[in-house]
Amino acid sequence: MKKQQRSEAKAECASSAKRNTTWKSIDFSKCERKVKKLRIRIAKAQKEKRYNKVKALQHLLVTSFEAKALAVRKVTSNKGKRTAGVDHIKWDTDAKKRRLYRKQVIKR
Numbered sequence: 001m002k003k004q005q006r007s008e009a010k011a012e013c014a015s016s017a018k019r020n021t022t023w024k025s026i027d028f029s030k031c032e033r034k035v036k037k038l039r040i041r042i043a044k045a046q047k048e049k050r051y052n053k054v055k056a057l058q059h060l061l062v063t064s065f066e067a068k069a070l071a072v073r074k075v076t077s078n079k080g081k082r083t084a085g086v087d088h089i090k091w092d093t094d095a096k097k098r099r100l101y102r103k104q105v106i107k108r
Helices: 002-018 028-047 051-063 065-076 094-100
Strands: none
Touching (some): 028 051, 028 065, 051 065, 065 094
């Protein structure tokens, strides 16, 4: 039963990341509820000292579409949103914001 729930959660996050959505069509209140629910589950697992569960839930949170969309929204709506970052790129249009929550190559 637990494996089935985990695979459904992974499939949900993976499929939602691949869906073709526009920035304005994202329901941020729904995203906030999902992220909050995951954070509560992480805290509960930590309190019960179920560290493998904590690790799995943290992975779900980090890779979820909802968390990425909320992070991009937070960065693009704060006080310094008109200032380009270290990469000299401003995220001022919806198309640029949409690109950010998709998978990208990590440059190290």
